[in-house]
Amino acid sequence: MRKRTIEDYVELLYDLQKNKKPVHTNDIASVLNINPASVTEIFQKLNNDGYINYEKYGGATLTQKGEKIAIATKKKHDTLKKFLKILGVDEKIADMDACKIEHVVDPMTMEKLTKFVEFVQRFKGGPRWLDHFKYFYETGKYIECTLIDTAKCPFHRHKSQ
Amino acid sequence: MRKRTIEDYVELLYDLQKNKKPVHTNDIASVLNINPASVTEIFQKLNNDGYINYEKYGGATLTQKGEKIAIATKKKHDTLKKFLKILGVDEKIADMDACKIEHVVDPMTMEKLTKFVEFVQRFKGGPRWLDHFKYFYETGKYIECTLIDTAKCPFHRHKSQ
DNA sequence: ACTAATTTTTAGGTATGCCTAAATTATATT
DNA sequence: AATATAATTTAGGCATACCTAAAAATTAGT
Known part of the structure; x- marks a missing residue:
């Protein structure tokens, strides 16, 4: 699998948080099929960088900074997916591609795509x-x-x- | 910088080969601003995996397999860039985004985009x-x-x- | 409240993609 | 052809993103 980004993690945290807060290492591990021990490391890093509040054995919750990125990323994802579906790409593939493209695309491109979707809709x-x-x-x-x-x-x- | 893929290297090899064949480690190193020693390792890997023919101190040339991937990747790049320019994205950004998206995008999405560009043009x-x-x-x-x-x-x- | 079961963390390991420094080979100058 | 210079490779190092196994902390059953 492609290297996961900060964006991937805060996005997932954002979704999981809705059901249950704080989010524990196992929650992430089971969704991503990785080892809980790896999630601990990731939490430590995200905590250090100010994206989450995390304490040993206490799970994680997004900070404002983290939440802001999560929301922005989800918005990018949504727009990309909508755009791909307009083009006729299947739901599932649209979703997967959106998930990959959202991390690499330039803001200008996103702006054009956003307007394009608006224009079509x-x-x-x-x-x-x-x-x-x-x-x-x-x-x-x-x-x-x-x-x-x-x-x-x-x-x-x-x-x- | 994002992790470079096999596609990145064969694409670059393909371009450099046009001027001068075989391509030497320094040629790649100077374009990508990485250490020639790193290119040696990459050449060894690409050679092992059958994308290039490479011998110590002798530089590299693409195999058929490598060239096929290079051409396919360049085609993807070209289509993506054309599409982004249709949308109004600036040349430079279109090029950069194409370069990133080309490595992650699904064939179906590429097909839709290809047809879309054709349709518009x-x-x-x-x-x-x-x-x-x-x-x-x-x-x-x-x-x-x-x-x-x-x-x-x-x-x-x-x-x- | 004690023990068992579960969750989480720690410690140490692997592969990758880069690095630097030093050794080796190839090329150019005389 | 000998030597200086340049190109290339080797050897060893670092960071990252994962892993496993074992230790530690928490939670649950009685």
């Missing part, structure tokens, strides 16, 4: 060009334009219409 | 909805539809027109 059922893309993806053919009025505009299948 | 100057997206990105506003005929169809600003 503005149209109920997606904009018409997206249907055309899907048709193209399946068949390799481009749909010829047959429109004559606004109502059929392939761009403006607009929520407010 | 089919229109000279890009499809009209892309202008609309850029407008939306800049202003936060959606352009209202004012079309009445095919010629102005925002989707079909078609190369063959």
Whole structure:
């Protein structure tokens, strides 16, 4: 498996915290299928770096700093996944790819993708060009334009219409 | 820096090979700003795993297996970069992000992105909805539809027109 | 409250991907 | 061809992210 990042851990901590706080080494270990002893080391490091509050045998809770990163990372994940699903990537793969890409992507790219998702979701059922893309993806053919009025505009299948 | 993958090395080898073959440890070391001694180790590993032909003091050349991966990786890189540029990401950032994403992305996602880039590039100057997206990105506003005929169809600003 | 079972930590180990310093080989100059 | 210089490899080191086994602390059953 790819080297796990701080982001991975605070994200997971954030999710587990919702059910039970504080989160113990075993909770993480069982989810990630790693040894509890390894989690202890990770907790010590995250604690040192100010992402969690951790005391021996006491489990961990995210600090503000940690929570901030967790939320930001989850937001990135969510946007990436939404974007990939728009493109037609399967749920599971979208989720896995989002999980990997979220740790490496530049803020500018995230901003563009965020706006793109917003732009697409503005149209109920997606904009018409997206249907055309899907048709193209399946068949390799481009749909010829047959429109004559606004109502059929392939761009403006607009929520407010 | 992120851990470099086999893909990184064969890709670089592929590029350097074009100028001068075989590629020596120093060539790689100076590009990546790492120690030549480290490159020796990497060459030994790549040689063991069949990606390059390497002999002590003799430099390295890609095997077929290595070249195949290099080409596939470069193709992924190219598609990712094109896609990001379509979205409006700056050249440099597009390049850097492509370089990171290419190593983690699922084949299915690559396929969707490849088709998407093809789909967009089919229109000279890009499809009209892309202008609309850029407008939306800049202003936060959606352009209202004012079309009445095919010629102005925002989707079909078609190369063959 | 005592003992058993469970959880957690400590101590020590492995593989990887880099490093530096020193040794070795190859190349260039004369 | 001998020697100086440059390139390359070897040997040994460091940090990280995991591991196992054993010790220590906590929790649960009676």
